[in-house]
Amino acid sequence: MTTEEIELQRNRMRIYAMRLFGLSLSPVASQFGEIAQVLGHISRDQLGVALKLQETFRGNGRSVPRLGEILLEQGLLDRAQLTTVLDEQSRISDSTVDDSDETRFANLRRRADRLQRE
Helix, strand or coil, X not given: CCHHHHHHHHHHHHHHXXXXXXXXXXXXXXXXXXXXXXXXXXXXXXXXXXXXXXXXXXXXCCCCCCHHHHHHHCCCCCHHHHHHHHHHHHHHHHHCCCCCHHHHHHHHHHHHHHHHHC
């Protein structure tokens, strides 16, 4: 396993632990930026700038680009990083389909166990 793969697994565990304990990750709409930040692809300041840019588009009545598109266009993410964040977002969404806390906890625990074994 490469150093990059190990780091990705560590960051995945951070994301799932944050979700498990209800820390900081918000609804799916803003998850992309938070996941990109937790994975170390962007900084908090870069996320803030991109979110403000999104608001500017919204305020001007223009079509609002997705956060990943903004970060990609600004050169803050490359295509591989964008794909990684989208994959993680999908995994999180897939693991929390049922709204019950017990089911969410069980799904997150299984995912965390799977990641540890990888």
